[in-house]
Amino acid sequence: MTSSAVVTSPQDLRRSNAATVLRTVWDGAPFTASDVIATTGLTRSTVLGMCDELVQRGWITELEDARSAGTYQKGRPARRYAFAAEAGYVVGVDAGWHRIAATVADLGGTPRGAAEASLGEADTDPALRRETVLAVLDRALTDAGVAREEVLAIVAGVPAPTDAAGTSPRGHEFWERMNPALADALSEQAPIVEVENDANLAAVAEGAVGGGTDLQSFGVLLSGERFGSGLIVDGKLLRGRSGGAGELRLLDLVTGVGGPEGLGYAAREMAHEAMANKTVPPGSALLRAGTAGPDAEHVFAAALNGDPLATDIVAQLADRLARVCAVIATMLDLERIIVAGAIAPAAEPVVAQATELLREYTHPPHPTITASTLGADVVRTGALQRAVALVRADPLGLPARQTRQRRA
Template sequence: MAKPVAGSMAAVRRINTSLVLDALRAARGPMRVSALMDRTGLSRPTVEALTEALTAQGWLVESEGAPQPGRRSPGRPARTYEFNAHAGWVLGIDVGAHKVSVCRADLRGTPRAWARHPVSPSTPADERLDVARAAVDDVMADAGAGRIAGNGVDNGAVSGRVGAPDARPAPILAASLATPGVVGPPPHRVLLAPALPDWDEVDFALWARDFLPCPLHVENDANLAVIAEQAVGVARDRQDVVFLLLGQRLGAGIITGGHVLRGHNGAAGEIGYAPLPGSPHPPAGFGPLESSVNADAIVEMVTEEFARPGASTDSPLRRRFSAASDGEHVPAIATSAKEGDPVALRVLYRLCQRLAEGISPMLLVLNPDLVVLGGGISGVGDALRAPLRSALAGRLLFPPDLELSALGDRAVVLGAVHDALTRFEDTTLSVISA
């Protein structure tokens, strides 16, 4: 009988370790060894050895289980084990044209700290990165509560073993950054970002190396938004989803067959650049479709409605528009549409006709089960959803369900969190050796 080689034994041990960790991460509470045996199919000695090693490393928390009702426990209660969600952190970073948002989450993806700093479209790239660094510092300022047995960090790479217990704060184990524009394949440089000056010249890996103890993954913001909706939003259990990120720009995050569609250059979903028949030449850096349906286009449509012969000179919408500053016009439309203002409703009808004409070819090709409306303009709510559903119905063979984002302006940063969590699972957890 041939002796098992060391490599095969290590592989089996890694698989068994993964089975135990997966079972405990999926559990709603602590589990006994017997329950872990049932869940994993492993023997008692194997489970006991793995839980002991993982507890010593800080990945599990051990406690005494409560006695079972109706049964006498002559000895001490059975030990239970729970995945230590505070063994480390994952970071989601959203760097946009108007704001930088950061979320620190535990290893189950539960947000634990938030930071949000304003910027402007004209903010230089280096200053925008400084703001992002400050936001990361903010969310990590009180992160010392989680502890692990050593941080296992070595020059940007997280090792499987975490070493002997000490009192250092739990480490950042994975981080993802969301950005507007086209993000190419590895090394994930921004290839095109007309909304942000000099953004395509940034070396994100070099920037992050100074303060993050793990690699930084960079991804398009709409792609991360659709990941968030599938993980914790209205797209749960959906396998074919299009997320429309509609604000001053227009982009689509696409999940088809359960996987994010990125395209050869990372430009899948850049629907804002689609031609729109009859639309004027777009401003520099904007696509024809997005310049016809964005916030500026809405303001222009409202202005045209006010200029119609016989238009009211003292409507609530006109008063709201007169008092609104930049960024407040869309909420004024939303409020007026909910009140039944005819001008607001006509503008939303025109908007939805344009949007449906622009996105229907993409939807015919992809045939999604669900379209999610996100971004600033989605704040209009049901007053936007109903006319868009009607406009799409006559252009598609199988109109998809249409829902508003459940996550609001946190969709992108939460998508970054869940992307980071996936990378933690694929890297750190996959190489833990108990």
């Protein structure tokens, strides 16, 4: 058996201790040195020294002492501190197929400003997509009143697999269009930049504040125009060799599914086909959907009201969804599949029927299907969660110029 000694310099030890203190108090609640000592086991002199340094660097602020705050009566009052959530900011971006949206948040995850823009079907130029992302980022920072140099991390979600460098595989026109070197375009906007698959970020969001908070193994299924899945197994996000874990091109091979088209797309196409073939029953609510014709929300709402055609479409979609979920959940032994994205709240009729059908397609213990409550912002929510986590992992490793004093 061999061993190697690890030599830690005083500077490294000091930085490690400061980072430990900072991560311990990141939730923002007021604290004293005694609170940190009890959590970390560091000595009082070390903790007080670290707190003085972190105050000087702008990461925490010193509050009124315990006696002034009314929480201490005898002896020398304890010094009180709080994490400075405005020591820096993070940005979460959802660079979707037709919508680019960005939110700026402080280091506690509280949103401070947002912006978004739309891209049409004909807007396929890579330069236009990059310019739109940067323009939306600028508008979100303006809305938040945050200067660019105050941004510590940007995480962007794209509907394409990405590797560790934020690059999508070559040779796939859609992926290249959705991720036209966004990591390079954002590289000068913050010291930390990450471009990640949108379904993976949705899974991060659901695991942090959504339907997966109590689970170790679950899947998230973005279900609008195309299916895409983010997979958490044994508490870890699956990414694969080139970031392609969860890509659902394999659905072309699944009987009763036949392709990766999502619930929103499929519901709309089924309704439009029925109207084109003049098979819509007289009096159907779908005939009153307007000049653009019924979309998925029209179909789901009509099904809840007993419309025969909409009810049939929902039944077909439920079977399709159950088969997709059976493939994913059985292969990875998942406890739950969470249907997410803007369509999720309206898709409850499909989800409810699919849950029952899933019992026919799987063996005990049966997985379940639920609809996400995070709505259209699920990818942005995951991007912000990831951005804060990246800063929190090594806050003192950021360039010194990026650390800002708390605003007055």
